[in-house]
Amino acid sequence: MQIIFDKINYVYSSGTAFERHAIKDINLTIHKGEFVGLIGHTGSGKSTLIQHMNGLIKATSGHIYFNGLDIYDQDYKLRELRSKVGLVFQYPEHQLFETSVFKDVNYGPKNLGLDKLEAEVRTYEALKMVGIGEELWDASPFELSGGQKRRVAIAGILAMKPEVLILDEPTAGLDPRGRDDILEQISVLHKESGMTIILVTHSMEDVANYVDRILVMNQGSLVMDEPTKTVFSRYKELEQMHLAAPQVTYIMNALKQEGFHVATDITTVNEAKLEILKELKK
Amino acid sequence: MIRDITIGQYYPANSVIHRLDPRLKLVGTFLFIISLFTFNTFYGYIAVTLFLVSVIKVSKVPFRFIARGLKAVVVILLFTVTFNLFLTPGDPIFKLGFLKITREGLRFAAFMGIRLMFLILGSSLMTFTTTPNQLTDGLEKLLWPLRHIKVPVHEIAMMMSIALRFIPILLEETDKIMKAQMARGADFESGGILKRAKSLIPLLVPLFVSAFRRANDLAMAMEARCYRGGEGRTKMKPLRYHGRDYVAYLILLLYIAILITVRILEGLL
Numbered sequence: 001m002q003i004i005f006d007k008i009n010y011v012y013s014s015g016t017a018f019e020r021h022a023i024k025d026i027n028l029t030i031h032k033g034e035f036v037g038l039i040g041h042t043g044s045g046k047s048t049l050i051q052h053m054n055g056l057i058k059a060t061s062g063h064i065y066f067n068g069l070d071i072y073d074q075d076y077k078l079r080e081l082r083s084k085v086g087l088v089f090q091y092p093e094h095q096l097f098e099t100s101v102f103k104d105v106n107y108g109p110k111n112l113g114l115d116k117l118e119a120e121v122r123t124y125e126a127l128k129m130v131g132i133g134e135e136l137w138d139a140s141p142f143e144l145s146g147g148q149k150r151r152v153a154i155a156g157i158l159a160m161k162p163e164v165l166i167l168d169e170p171t172a173g174l175d176p177r178g179r180d181d182i183l184e185q186i187s188v189l190h191k192e193s194g195m196t197i198i199l200v201t202h203s204m205e206d207v208a209n210y211v212d213r214i215l216v217m218n219q220g221s222l223v224m225d226e227p228t229k230t231v232f233s234r235y236k237e238l239e240q241m242h243l244a245a246p247q248v249t250y251i252m253n254a255l256k257q258e259g260f261h262v263a264t265d266i267t268t269v270n271e272a273k274l275e276i277l278k279e280l281k282k
Numbered sequence: 283m284i285r286d287i288t289i290g291q292y293y294p295a296n297s298v299i300h301r302l303d304p305r306l307k308l309v310g311t312f313l314f315i316i317s318l319f320t321f322n323t324f325y326g327y328i329a330v331t332l333f334l335v336s337v338i339k340v341s342k343v344p345f346r347f348i349a350r351g352l353k354a355v356v357v358i359l360l361f362t363v364t365f366n367l368f369l370t371p372g373d374p375i376f377k378l379g380f381l382k383i384t385r386e387g388l389r390f391a392a393f394m395g396i397r398l399m400f401l402i403l404g405s406s407l408m409t410f411t412t413t414p415n416q417l418t419d420g421l422e423k424l425l426w427p428l429r430h431i432k433v434p435v436h437e438i439a440m441m442m443s444i445a446l447r448f449i450p451i452l453l454e455e456t457d458k459i460m461k462a463q464m465a466r467g468a469d470f471e472s473g474g475i476l477k478r479a480k481s482l483i484p485l486l487v488p489l490f491v492s493a494f495r496r497a498n499d500l501a502m503a504m505e506a507r508c509y510r511g512g513e514g515r516t517k518m519k520p521l522r523y524h525g526r527d528y529v530a531y532l533i534l535l536l537y538i539a540i541l542i543t544v545r546i547l548e549g550l551l
Contacts (some may be wrong), residue, residue: 032466050460056464056465079467082464082465082466082467084464086465087465089458089461089465092460092462094459094488094491094492095459095462095463095466095484095488097483097487097488097491107466107468107484108466110468111466111467111468111469112467120543131438142491155465157465157466160466160467188529244342257363280321
């Protein structure tokens with residue numbers, strides 16, 4: 001059990017006309033090495049929730065434990081937590097600032113107080129991991145394409161070697177190719193390094209393809225916390241929260257209604273292909 | 283953290299003051315400020331205080347919310363009061379070394395302090411009850427006659443409303459970038475002045491880049507909608523005076539009349 005949320009509440013601008021109860025009574029456990037998806041409609045509190053995980057936002061009430069320690073303890077070092085729980089914000093390319101790609105990625109490890117060589121080795125590894133070729137390392141980050149910038153920004157977090165990686169909408173605004181590239185790299189990272197990954201997204205297809213477990217947020221509450229297939233089998237409830245199951249799940253349901261004997265708990269195109277072929281061969 | 287800045291902020295509430303025409307509120311605030319500086323006698327200030335308190339009450343904006351705006355100017359306030367207190371020549375009532383407080387100084391300092399406080403309270407009440415859009419609309423309409431002497435009234439109003447609109451956006455952006463850099467181990471709080479200034483680079487560079495990007499996007503979007511300045515533009519919600527606005531103008535006149543009467547009566551005594 002790596003991260004535990006115990007009755008977390010968060011209220012924005014408390015005591016003013018703009019007061020908003022953004023997070024309500026969240027209980028949650030994230031295990032080491034999990035690949036978790038977090039979905040919810042705009043304004044459901046997803047972004048606020050993940051900012052609690054590395055201590056950027058302090059809960060109004062409740063406790064958070066990381067590796068067994070209460071992060072709100074007086075002598076808990078929040079900066080150390082932030083190096084272990086890497087958070088990639090939405091549109092992370094907007095935070096690039098250095099004169100070269102290499103220096104920008106190097107910023108995180110340098111802040112950790114590592115010696116120069118170690119920091120540079122980590123930078124080197126991180127850039128390799130996200131597939132940014134050496135020819136781009138001396139370029140200004142502002143000269144890169146949108147997808148490349150985003151990968152550099154993600155590398156900036158990876159270079160800190162976090163134990164948990166949280167990504168907030170890492171594919172927003174990318175073309176399908178860029179989207180697949182990034183998700184594929186994240187998936188490889190998960191398999192090879194055993195890093196815990198939390199993926200926040202709007203795209204049901206993204207979560208269906210990669211994650212084992214889904215958390216569903218609605219109006220500040222955690223309303224579902226179940227394996228991927230179970231969550232998507234409850235798509236009627238998801239629709240009420242302005243969410244949906246992957247499109248392919250709807251196709252399978254429609255086929256079933258037309259009298260084909262196919263399973264309806266299908267969430268990826270590949271599974272659907274196999275299932276339909278099986279039915280046709282009968 | 284940065285969300286808590288209140289200066290120039292709008293406070294949504296359902297009150298008569300909120301619904302008044304912005305032109306009236308601009309004129310009213312202007313008159314109020316003039317009255318602060320012209321009727322600076324004891325009884326005059328009682329009238330001014332009563333007026334301000336009742337307007338705040340009617341506006342339904344909590345007083346402690348308005349008072350928060352005072353925090354920003356507390357240094358200037360103390361500065362003015364202290365200087366007036368010690369440096370006004372006249373009849374000394376207290377002496378300590380080269381420092382002396384005079385009767386005149388005491389009176390002057392008190393009036394100056396109250397005047398500045400009322401100035402801030404009055405003008406922040408205007409921004410609390412008027413959305414930035416209404417405010418610039420009102421200003422544009424009030425200054426409209428100046429176009430005859432070649433003042434680009436519409437352009438000024440447009441620039442003002444865009445600038446006002448960008449304040450919350452940039453604050454939010456700053457908050458976001460700050461958090462993003464903190465997630466990469468940035469430290470904005472500790473260290474000497476040089477180290478702290480240096481630690482701002484990762485915040486300021488992305489902020490400037492994004493401000494330019496947003497400005498560029500906005501200009502593009504405006505041109506795509508064929509914006510070409512104020513000539514012949516109409517408004518979606520044109521400003522029109524209602525019954526309540528005329529009543530409010532009457533109240534303003536009454537307020538000035540009362541102050542003048544007070545002044546004359548004091549002259550007679």
